[in-house]
Amino acid sequence: MNNINLDKVTKILSEVRNKIPLVHCITNYVTINDCANILLSYGASPAMCEAYDEVFDFVKLSSALYINLGTLNKEQEQAAVLASTSAKIHDIPVVLDPVACAAVPKKIQVINRILQVGKIDVIKGNIGEIKFLAGQSSNVKGVDSFDTGEGALECCIALSQKYKCTVAATGKKDFITDGKRSAVIENGTEMFTKVTGSGCMLGALCGAACGASEDKFTATVNAILSMNIAGEEAFKAANTPGSFRVKLIDCIYQLSEEKLKEGAKIVWK
Structure with a gap:
């Protein structure tokens, strides 16, 4: 493992807690409370x-x-486009979570509009969503992906180069790239699939990390690694969905750079 890269990744956690980035969330109604609470536990300030x-x-x-497109209504759509415009004008990093974009064509229209008038610095989706955005066939059902990781990194790289941003595809393994640097994270737990909102919470953490660091690739790797290691720790203490959900937020709060370094399973590409 490249320890120089790992040191840079783990340091983002301390940067978040020192800077307490304010993360402006336009997210779905199903998980809004969980996103706010996990941001607080990570060290950020949610709005x-x-x-x-x-x-x-x-x-x-x-x-x-x-910006999370999970339960998109008309006001959210208009607000997301306007907010992304402001982010472009004021040079504020934007993380997009294209929830269910492979199942609902309207979401692609919104994404295209955001790209037209605003900006996107990170696209974070499940493997099915990222493959779909990259123009590949994907196996999805509503907001869930049943896709394997085969070809996922190549799709991430293609999408990253197309939109000049960092791209992350999450699944049993997580694939992150900025088109030049890539990482595959092999941490995590199947219990993420048993609670609503683990992907949304992760997207919020990506926003916090990007709000604390200029390096969006390293920031995204930190957010995903933090979520996965906290998930592993939570599962040790709570192996049923309800208690796992609560313990996950506790374990995010208890993270340290040392825990991230000790637990990290990252393959650098």
Whole structure:
């Protein structure tokens, strides 16, 4: 393992806790509370602001913008596009979670509009969503991916080069790239698939990490590694879904650089 890269990755955790980045979240109603709480435990400050009349001005006060398309309604759509425009004007990093984009064509229209008038620094989705965005066939059912990791890194690299951003595809293994540097994370737990919102919480953490670091690739690797190692720790203490969900937030709070270094299973590409 490249220890220089790992040192840079684990340091992001301390940067988040020192800077306490304000993460402006336009996210879905199913997981909004979990996203806010996991951001607090990670060391960031959440703001769940989605009113169209407020988002343009609020973005410029924020450290990062997280857009999740999970339960998209008309006001959220308009707010997300306007917020991304403000992020481009004020140079605020944007993390996009293209939830169910492979199942709902409308979401692609919104993504294209955001790319047209705003900006995206990180796209974080499950493997099925990322393959779909990269123009490949994918195995999805609603918001869930049943895709394997075969070809996932290549799709991430193609999408990253197309949109000039960091791309992460999550699954049994997680694939992250900025088109030049790539990492495959082999940490995690199957219990993530038994609770609603683990992907949404991860997207929020990506926003916090990107709000604390200029290096969006390293920041995204830290967020995913942090989520996975916390998940592994939570599963040791709570191996049923309800208690796991609560313990996960506790374990995010208890993370340290040392825990990340000791537990990391990363293959650098």
